[in-house]
Amino acid sequence: DTGVSQDPRHKITKRGQNVTFRCDPISEHNRLYWYRQTLGQGPEFLTYFQNEAQLEKSRLLSDRFSAERPKGSFSTLEIQRTEQGDSAMYLCASSQHSGRAPDTQYFGPGTRLTVL
Amino acid sequence: GQSLEQPSEVTAVEGAIVQINCTYQTSGFYGLSWYQQHDGGAPTFLSYNALDGLEETGRFSSFLSRSDSYGYLLLQELQMKDSASYFCAVHSNYQLIWGAGTKLIIKP
Numbered sequence: 001d002t003g004v005s006q007d008p009r010h011k012i013t014k015r016g017q018n019v020t021f022r023c024d025p026i027s028e029h030n031r032l033y034w035y036r037q038t039l040g041q042g043p044e045f046l047t048y049f050q051n052e053a054q055l056e057k058s059r060l061l062s063d064r065f066s067a068e069r070p071k072g073s074f075s076t077l078e079i080q081r082t083e084q085g086d087s088a089m090y091l092c093a094s095s096q097h098s099g100r101a102p103d104t105q106y107f108g109p110g111t112r113l114t115v116l
Numbered sequence: 117g118q119s120l121e122q123p124s125e126v127t128a129v130e131g132a133i134v135q136i137n138c139t140y141q142t143s144g145f146y147g148l149s150w151y152q153q154h155d156g157g158a159p160t161f162l163s164y165n166a167l168d169g170l171e172e173t174g175r176f177s178s179f180l181s182r183s184d185s186y187g188y189l190l191l192q193e194l195q196m197k198d199s200a201s202y203f204c205a206v207h208s209n210y211q212l213i214w215g216a217g218t219k220l221i222i223k224p
Contacts, residue, residue: 041214104149107151
């Protein structure tokens with residue numbers, strides 16, 4: 001168990017550019033979550049997958065945001081036409097969902113996005 | 117609406133005991149978790165309560181009262197390394213709903 005990893009750890013981009021972040025969950029975990037966190041706030045849920053199925057995406061902040069988990073393992077989060085308001089920490093978490101009780105989510109180190 | 121309330125900041129002395137309270141109002145409730153987050157780091161899971169009562173894990177304990185929509189995290193024998201932000205989070209259906217966090221400042 002190497003934990004949840006995210007890449008890159010930091011991303012600086014210019015307004016209007018597209019960015020893509022990657023998350024590798026804990027290998028045996030079937031659920032993967034994306035959150036956004038701004039300074040002084042708790043993480044804000046964006047979307048989640050169970051295996052390769054995206055079960056909830058209505059919380060994605062706008063249609064500029066999209067996420068994929070094509071093979072049920074790693075996931076990518078893409079932000080198109082970035083805006084300065086997108087600057088935040090993007091966190092990925094994974095869990096093993098058994099259906100009997102809420103999952104414990106384990107978080108990656110995050111990708112800090114700065115939009116200039 | 118859905119909301120979690122916790123103090124924004126708590127100050128304590130090394131070696132002391134501190135309690136961080138959390139009240140919540142959510143449309144669904146399956147349990148309450150607590151996470152620790154150091155500056156620039158990822159949230160780290162501390163504890164989970166689904167039923168009323170106290171859960172103890174080493175120096176940390178967590179309490180839940182579902183009838184009062186209230187919980188707390190108790191940290192004992194505070195160490196400087198405990199300086200961090202602490203978040204309560206409600207398990208509501210498939211997602212975690214988070215409070216804004218409590219910054220714990222520990223003085224020697």
